[in-house]
Amino acid sequence: MSEPTKTIVITGTSSGFGEGAVRDFADRGYRVWGTMRDVNGRNATKKAALEAHSTNISIIEMDMNNDNAVASGFADIIAAGPVDILINNAGIQDIGLTEAFSLQQSRDLMETNYFGAIRATQAVLPGMREAGSGLIINCSSSLGRMTGPFFGTYAATKHALEAYMQALRYEVSGFGVDITLVEPGPFGTNFINIGRPAARKEIIAEYGELANVPDAMLSGFMTMMNGPEKPDPQLVVDLYCSLADMPAGQRPTRSVVGMTWGVSEINHKTQPIQDAILKDLQLDTVMGGSDSK
Numbered sequence: 001m002s003e004p005t006k007t008i009v010i011t012g013t014s015s016g017f018g019e020g021a022v023r024d025f026a027d028r029g030y031r032v033w034g035t036m037r038d039v040n041g042r043n044a045t046k047k048a049a050l051e052a053h054s055t056n057i058s059i060i061e062m063d064m065n066n067d068n069a070v071a072s073g074f075a076d077i078i079a080a081g082p083v084d085i086l087i088n089n090a091g092i093q094d095i096g097l098t099e100a101f102s103l104q105q106s107r108d109l110m111e112t113n114y115f116g117a118i119r120a121t122q123a124v125l126p127g128m129r130e131a132g133s134g135l136i137i138n139c140s141s142s143l144g145r146m147t148g149p150f151f152g153t154y155a156a157t158k159h160a161l162e163a164y165m166q167a168l169r170y171e172v173s174g175f176g177v178d179i180t181l182v183e184p185g186p187f188g189t190n191f192i193n194i195g196r197p198a199a200r201k202e203i204i205a206e207y208g209e210l211a212n213v214p215d216a217m218l219s220g221f222m223t224m225m226n227g228p229e230k231p232d233p234q235l236v237v238d239l240y241c242s243l244a245d246m247p248a249g250q251r252p253t254r255s256v257v258g259m260t261w262g263v264s265e266i267n268h269k270t271q272p273i274q275d276a277i278l279k280d281l282q283l284d285t286v287m288g289g290s291d292s293k
Helices: 016-027 044-053 067-080 103-131 152-175 201-206 208-225 234-245 263-280
Strands: 007-010 031-036 057-061 085-088 134-139 177-184 254-257
Touching: 007 016, 007 067, 016 031, 016 044, 016 057, 016 234, 031 044, 044 057, 057 067, 067 103, 085 103, 103 134, 103 152, 103 177, 134 152, 134 234, 152 177, 177 234, 201 208, 234 254, 254 263
Parallel strands: 007 031, 007 085, 031 057, 085 134, 134 177, 177 254
Antiparallel strands: none
16 A cells, blocks of 8 residues: 555544544545544444554544643544644534523533644644645534524534634635635534534423424434434535545535525625625725635
């Protein structure tokens, strides 16, 4: 086998999109670093299976909620060679009455879905800027562009991620670094990492029959995701690969995949308005990153 030509880091690889992406990028000749928690415990078998798939794969311990763990893990990766692509794939999800989730539960989601992505991004960006090239793919969600009942705490983390990465895209485009957002609809893998039940039980009791709706809705989703018409998680992995293959500077800000829930239309209508901010702020001559080249 020839030596890998590019290095990619993928966070959250113990299951779902991340696990599939590790295998596919390795098969495409990338040097792949995957991260997950508890590699010597409950995820030891998953680590071994992925590393057995290809000599291009290394799986390392990383808690995306811990500043020191992320900094140390990426220091080890970068010591072995520069990072060309980062996929911020790690994430967790809550479904339930929005008011019933405690502040700590909301913080927990933000730590992984938002701050975790920032930790990883800040670890690789200096090297990418110095190299004059790089790609950061962020696994957001259709719920990063809209929301619905019972997804409030989760959607808030994805809206935050979208805002941060949109601004960063403009700021680093001049360094040759592309920032892009992938917005999956519901997939069976989305529901693997459902978080804890809402902690404020007294609030749940006050909602009466409405309090039963989130569990019923989740059950319906799981039935659909296990049925013959279920969307294939490989669609997301394929999109990751497609974005990696695109020429630098030509990758879209946002890509919707799976059930769109109207998000494709939202993006089509609002991205030009969003990108117009560069002209409004008189920055269009000094910054790139707009979809309308």
